[in-house]
Amino acid sequence: MGNHFICMSKKDSKEVGSRSKRLGRSQRKLVTEEDLHLQALSMALQQHHLSQRFEGSMSRRIGSTSSRRRTLPDSLQLNNNNNKQDPELLVNIKTKKFVLIHGEGFGAWCWYKTVALLEEVGLQPVALDLTGSGIDLTDSNNVTTLAEYSKPLTVYLENLPEDEKVVLVGHSIGGACISYALEHYPHKISKAIFLCATMVTNGQRPFDVFADQLGSAEQFMQESKFLIHGNGKEKPPTGFMFEKEQMKGLYFNQSPAKDVALAMVSMRQSPIGPIMEKLCLSPDKYGTARRFYIQTLDDRALSPDVQEKLVGENPPEGVFKIKGSDHCPFFSKPQSLHKILVEIAQIQ
Numbered sequence: 001m002g003n004h005f006i007c008m009s010k011k012d013s014k015e016v017g018s019r020s021k022r023l024g025r026s027q028r029k030l031v032t033e034e035d036l037h038l039q040a041l042s043m044a045l046q047q048h049h050l051s052q053r054f055e056g057s058m059s060r061r062i063g064s065t066s067s068r069r070r071t072l073p074d075s076l077q078l079n080n081n082n083n084k085q086d087p088e089l090l091v092n093i094k095t096k097k098f099v100l101i102h103g104e105g106f107g108a109w110c111w112y113k114t115v116a117l118l119e120e121v122g123l124q125p126v127a128l129d130l131t132g133s134g135i136d137l138t139d140s141n142n143v144t145t146l147a148e149y150s151k152p153l154t155v156y157l158e159n160l161p162e163d164e165k166v167v168l169v170g171h172s173i174g175g176a177c178i179s180y181a182l183e184h185y186p187h188k189i190s191k192a193i194f195l196c197a198t199m200v201t202n203g204q205r206p207f208d209v210f211a212d213q214l215g216s217a218e219q220f221m222q223e224s225k226f227l228i229h230g231n232g233k234e235k236p237p238t239g240f241m242f243e244k245e246q247m248k249g250l251y252f253n254q255s256p257a258k259d260v261a262l263a264m265v266s267m268r269q270s271p272i273g274p275i276m277e278k279l280c281l282s283p284d285k286y287g288t289a290r291r292f293y294i295q296t297l298d299d300r301a302l303s304p305d306v307q308e309k310l311v312g313e314n315p316p317e318g319v320f321k322i323k324g325s326d327h328c329p330f331f332s333k334p335q336s337l338h339k340i341l342v343e344i345a346q347i348q
Contacts, residue, residue, distance in 0.1 A: 093346055095167050097123075099126050099167070101169065102174055105269065110331070126166075128153055129152060130177065134268075140239055140271045165189060167344075169193045170192070171328075173197070173274075183285050191345070191347075192292070193291075193294060196294065199293060199316070203280070204278065205279070206279075209310065228240060228241060239270055248260060251263070251300075252332075295311070296326065296327060297323050298324055299325070299327045
């Protein structure tokens with residue numbers, strides 16, 4: 001035993017040292033991801049307390065539906081060189097600023113993984129809270145038009161330098177906001193990306209996209225169990241919101257449990273006026289925009305069939321698909337979403 005030594009060359013020693021360093025980096029990676037989520041959760045809890053006084057009364061309660069979640073192997077990995085895009089390709093991206101627009105009930109907080117991944121490859125993401133959403137203190141019961149709802153986005157675009165453009169990304173009903181922006185600020189937008197979003201045609205309402213699932217707008221306004229009457233039951237509804245278990249089944253059927261927990265303390269009611277407003281989209285403004293659509297193939301809120309119908313009726317320049325993603329790919333498939341966003345940014 002005493003004569004059997006393990007001989008280690010300088011090369012072997014360096015390899016062991018290198019493995020040790022990689023292990024250290026891997027451990028730091030996990031800490032970085034967890035810290036990032038804790039920060040997002042902390043911010044969400046703060047905004048949850050701020051938004052309590054804005055919650056309206058539900059006209060009717062809806063039944064709970066639960067679903068089994070499956071966590072897919074597409075977790076956020078920061079500082080991982082294997083996930084970085086080729087720097088030479090990123091040099092070819094003329095527009096590096098991404099403006100991320102959330103969907104109904106969400107806020108800027110939902111993009112925390114996407115923001116981190118885009119920043120890591122040298123891009124410049126900006127996540128905005130729409131009026132009455134996230135930590136914006138406006139009472140959403142008073143938001144009645146799409147112009148009011150989209151104001152944080154339009155103000156941002158108005159204040160851009162003359163020679164600067166952005167890539168717009170709109171999730172779910174946020175698609176109506178980027179359509180509105182394309183019509184009013186086409187010279188400020190390089191590309192528009194609709195993420196399982198309401199990509200309507202001229203004269204359509206955002207609600208019309210959901211008509212097959214929810215019935216006519218008139219029927220919904222009279223009979224829906226999701227409505228909120230912030231100004232009193234005798235007056236027209238001011239917003240809508242699903243119950244928590246309903247949201248879990250519709251939006252987060254593939255999302256990690258910690259992201260669902262974040263959403264449960266962060267979601268707010270959505271104003272109903274903006275989704276009932278018909279959009280005026282002209283051929284010379286909206287019609288000249290470079291539009292792209294990202295489909296989510298395990299989506300229960302906006303079904304793949306409906307998404308396919310949207311791109312068929314209003315064809316964009318390109319269509320991308322994310323397998324195994326629920327309605328929130330920024331939670332359930334952040335890496336896949338990130339790669340597609342960068343790929344679209346690279347299209348000349």
